[in-house]
Amino acid sequence: MPDRDGSSAFARTRDAWERFAAGDEVPADVPLSIALSWLRCRDRHRLDPLAPVQAPVRDDVVYRRDHASVFTMLGAVAAGIPGRHDGCVAAVTDGDGRVLASWAARGSGECAPAPGSVWAEARAGTNGAGTALAHPRAVCVRGPEHWSSALHDHSCVSTAVCDPVLGTAVAALTVSTRGHCLPVRPDDLLLATGPALRVLCDAAARSSAVLAGAFVDLDRREPRPLLALDGGGRVVAANSAARRRGLLPRSDGGRALGRAVAPALVRACGGDTWSGTVVVGAAGDTGGAGGTGAGTDDVLPVPAPTLAGDAPDRVAAVGRGGRLHLLARDDVRHARADGHDVWLVTDVGVLRAAHRGIDRLARELEPAGFLRLHRGHLVNAARIRSVHRGPDGMTVATDRAGAERIPVSRRAVPAVRAALGL
Incomplete structure (x- = not known):
């Protein structure tokens, strides 16, 4: 049965959605990005496609300064889109799918998502912002390509802005409309988010320069094995003492080491005042020396690198x-x-x-x-x-x-x- 637009393509998509939601092993007749998202929604997130969309509101998050600049720039872009295109809604979300701000065309009758509501794919199923953030890229989600049947009369296009060091999504810009015709293309959003990405690249370059200076200074003062890791846990510098001791990761660029000290990296990257000691071993093992941060002693026990499970x-x-x-x-x-x-x-x-x-x-x-x-x-x-x-x-x-x-x-x-x- 064709959909109300008479589009056989969307009728096939709806049929594919019904078959997969009923238990088909692999989704067919849909784009690869949508098929993978459906698999995650059904098999990993265990979302009911017939249940109402759950987008709980959270407002307890503190953002980094460079991320706040990105949000501001994306907000300026999003605010102007509804004025140029009737009947659409533009929204900016953070890297967790939380709506920071949204705008609807005046007099269109469209309802903009509430600020603070979370549209992550793990909560709301396949949707523009959530799916763009799940595997950062520009995506279109039209009608029945949404996992939730409550969104089948909407279409959206979204692109994620990623941290160049961590590789994780920082924000997403999304435009949605009722029906299947989108007013903007993914390429349009990619161009519009380019300046925001440059803000992150400039911040990464400044951090790299500071890290290099600190490494050289510490290496001169303390001739002991020394490694420098970026925020993503990759080893970016090692002195000769570390190389002689065999501390330089050989096969994975330091990713396993980075995963092991991830709690310390998150803590250190969250502010300029913390320093501490990381004890690599079984979770809960609190042996080792303490460090200092903001007047307190901190020892962060962390698990060993990721296992096969x-x-x-x-x-x-x-x-x-x-x-x-x-x-x-x-x-x-x-x-x-x-x-x-x-x-x-x-x-x-x-x-x-x-x-x-x-x-x-x-x-x-x-x-x-x-x-x-x-x-x-x-x-x-x-x-x-x-x-x-x-x-x-x-x-x-x-x-x-x-x-x-x-x-x-x-x-x-x-x-x-x-x-x-x-």
């Missing part, structure tokens, strides 16, 4: 005709990057990863025993069948015939040897 059980991939495949992670033998695309060599053939960028795939799968062998190669250590040493260095193969030659960089050789017990 925290890695995703399945990997999303795209086959011929845009068909979505959900693979058990053990079925993935290795992955290789081709520009921003990532190709997965699996037990069912070669498929393209649903998400772009091998760095992101590595972050998800390294806790499950995948090794970053090379800048463009990731391999399932449990699937390695042979190791070869030649004049060009080490290679490994995951096929029994040993015909593959997956290169191993010199920096990754110790990790490979350790994983295979060589």
